[in-house]
Amino acid sequence: MYKILIVEDDNTIAERLASHLKKWNYKTVCVRDFKNVMEEFKKTDPQLVILDIGLPFYNGFYWCQEIRKLSNVPIIFLSSMNDNMNIVMAMNMGGDEFIEKPFDLNVVTAKVQAVLRRAYALQGTANIIEHGEMLLNLGDASLTIAGQKIELTKNEFKICQMFFESAGKFVTRDAIMTRLWESDEFIDDNTLTVNVARLRKKLEEAGMHDVIRTKKGIGYMLV
Structure with a gap:
């Protein structure tokens, strides 16, 4: 079971994502303490991070950089800040995918599956x-x-x-x-x-x- 860490300030969106992904047999953890995202990351040890850009205290770009110091875990940015500059910055910071808000849950699921396949496929066998x-x-x-x-x-x-x-x-x-x-x-x-x-x-x-x-x-x- 792949574990997904959801770093999303809007509780409604976070719970909606978590609930939907659980139906696809993913284990989800939603961050609540946005001052200590890295502590939750280390504790959860996820196989995927879904990360908003606009967060309290430090934005998603900051946390992406911090995660990249420790891990190559795939990161999907999820944000309404969907202008070209932010999308390019998200990719340059180490993001693997960008999903715009508002989003379709089926599209999110498809992109999650695609990112996980790319990250953990090893000669056609799950890593x-x-x-x-x-x-x-x-x-x-x-x-x-x-x-x-x-x-x-x-x-x-x-x-x-x-x-x-x-x-x-x-x-x-x-x-x-x-x-x-x-x-x-x-x-x-x-x-x-x-x-x-x-x-x-x-x-x-x-x-x-x-x-x-x-x-x-x-x-x-x-x-």
Whole structure:
């Protein structure tokens, strides 16, 4: 499930957008504290930002610049300030798309989908694998659970990727060790057990209990 951060001063417009996008299975978060947009951005860790230009305290151009210091997440500007100068400035500041107000919700949805496809398509395959509340980003090797980013080691990420790609099916220990052997780090049976245990602990600390099932003599399954 892609997470979208909506930075819009008009509560009616923000809630209308949020409600509509939820129907398309997007998780939406609306910023309320316009002095601390970056704090909400870091907390949410969205895959897309919808950003108005005319905001209290600092305008959308400022927040776009601040976001770009940390992230290449796609940004869609949404504004009634739709003269050519503002559109060009929005793109030059790092925006990926510009939607004029008033807008049609179906047009917004289409542009959101197009921007996400461009940003997260990798050789025709989604760059993010979703399983329940967990999002595995293959682009930056990160795992996000309910908005919380989980730090993974290189081997933990490779194991996690195999689990996500085979969710609901058992992955054999031999298959995992073969994948891990692609690195120059020595992997034996005990090392694999330790890596899986550490991964399981990190998931549990993030609130995901009993999502990795072990079957003796076979392997593991993400449930």
